[in-house]
Amino acid sequence: MTLIAATQRPTQKAMGKGAVRSQMDVRVSFRVRERKDVDLILGQGMLNAGWHAHTLNAPGKFLLSAPEHDTPRRGRAYLLTDDAVSEAAQRHEALRPVLDEVSRRALDEASTPLLQPVSAASVPLRPSREDRAESVLREALDGAPDEGLPIAHLLMITEMSRPTLYRRLNEMVKTGRAVQVGRGRYKASDHTP
Structure with a gap:
């Protein structure tokens, strides 16, 4: 399990009791208001060892404490705007790895227009979100590996939603269209009624 905890005001209570805090192996400290907060975040004695998070003087500067380092490391993060992320994604699009079959089909379905004319009056028909989700679920279970x-x-x-998915899976198991092959793992039944 990975736990990510963040607080703008570090206190003993906010940082968790000793047993919880001792399991937080990787710690990041941006600038803090009070000197004593350095030891709360980075660990006892770090302030006296010269790690002064209260003096960090620019946006994005931080101190990182991790098991593979004897002492905290200095670092700086930079703001990435939506435009910068989009530009980087477009620049590297040609390097995208090949998708597996299930992911490729899901992407193809997502990119096809949902509106289809159904009458001379050109009234558009949009499959309901539930129908589309049901179709994706059936296809995924049909293409699932042996381990589900x-x-x-x-x-x-x-x-x-999680409750809807579990309800649908339970219905499919009861009707013999799906099987649970392990804890939280499902696939289509080998013989559908």
């Missing part, structure tokens, strides 16, 4: 697909993956590709 994990719930986290199914949640991501179907965009269903």
